[in-house]
Ligand SMILES: Nc1nc2c(ncn2[C@@H]2O[C@H](COP(=O)(O)OP(=O)(O)O)[C@@H](O)[C@H]2O)c(=O)[nH]1
């Protein structure tokens with residue numbers, strides 16, 4: 388056989404295979420094009436995925452619900468103490484907060500009631516007249532309306548330097564607390580520019596910090612318990628007195644006042660707030 | 666209050682301000698405050714010949730060159746520690762302008778300039794780099810090994826009395 392004839396024979400024998408190869412190649416090309424071209428691929432896959440997602444959404448509870456519930460149940464059963472430990476503080480705080488809030492609301496309501504019925508002074512004198520002394524009711528009402536003063540800080544504006552303080556517990560360094568309070572105050576001012584507005588209260592669980600700005604310094608009173616409008620206005624009056632009677636004198640004669648003397652004056656002034664609560 | 670002074674740290678991000686304070690004082694407040702409110706306060710009492718100064722030191726997070734930070738940080742400051750990084754010229758290339766505008770804003774506040782991270786330099790490099798810094802009178806410090814850190818704050822305390 389010569390070469391030419393061999394070629395013809397090869398053509399005849401492999402014709403089919405060649406055709407198939409070509410078909411395959413073009414199919415691969417087409418698929419490749421679809422896969423590498425997001426726009427073409429997406430609609431095809433999206434349809435399938437959508438079906439799957441919809442199916443899962445519809446059937447998730449039946450498919451996995453029991454297994455999940457069982458496993459959670461088992462876990463709780465096996466580690467009851469841990470669960471209680473984890474929940475207890477949260478529940479405790481929630482209950483405490485709830486009670487405080489309810490009491491605050493109640494106290495507001497009583498206040499409003501009283502304001503409507505009598506003036507405070509009239510009420511006190513009437514009670515006194517009736518009972519010849521201070522009634523239990525008055526004490527209860529007053530007690531309800533009174534938060535407890537824990538600490539007082541007198542702080543210079545801007546520099547955050549502590550001018551004086553009064554505190555029952557000596558935990559952190561007071562100078563640093565004064566600095567941090569000032570930083571927080573100015574942070575709020577910088578972050579939420581409200582046209583000369585100032586931070587007035589900070590609440591933390593059952594602690595309430597009342598901030599009063601007096602020209603060159605500010606006063607921070609730290610309370611526990613709840614506070615109603617009546618108490619706030621009493622407090623504002625007291626702060627005005629405090630500025631007049633203590634701070635202005637102090638500023639005028641800084642040299643002759645010792646820090647201890649100032650502390651005594653702060654204590655004398657603000658202890659009045661706690662006196663009412665007995 | 667007499668001898669309590671507000672001291673602020675200024676200087677570009679990463680020059681070592683926080684590291685200097687960390688080296689100098691024992692923290693009472695967590696450093697988390699830096700990320701939550703952007704500031705942390707520390708305190709150090711220094712005695713200079715019988716005079717006591719409480720330095721209430723303000724450190725701020727992030728970029729702290731003078732132009733970019735809120736006024737409330739600087740207001741009322743009695744003294745300034747201005748920190749540069751000896752290996753990064755970008756941290757001191759405009760120090761002259763910074764000094765001028767700081768003096769305008771806080772005319773009575775002394776400034777101590779700290780050239781930090783000198784532990785990264787050889788003796789020879791020290792001389793070379795320090796001689797070529799704009800302005801002079803730097804305290805050469807390393808917040809890493811503590812070299813001269815005390816001295817820098819002490820120098821400022823002396824000017825605050
Ligand atoms: N080698 C060396 N590294 C330092 C020194 N001071 C600070 N650093 C490092 O520089 C980086 C930035 O420091 P940091 O105190 O956060 O800078 P800040 O942004 O100015 O407060 C940190 O990785 C520090 O470990 C120093 O004196 N020497």
Ligand SMILES: [Mg+2]
Pocket residue numbers: 682683684724725726727
């Ligand atoms: Mg820092």
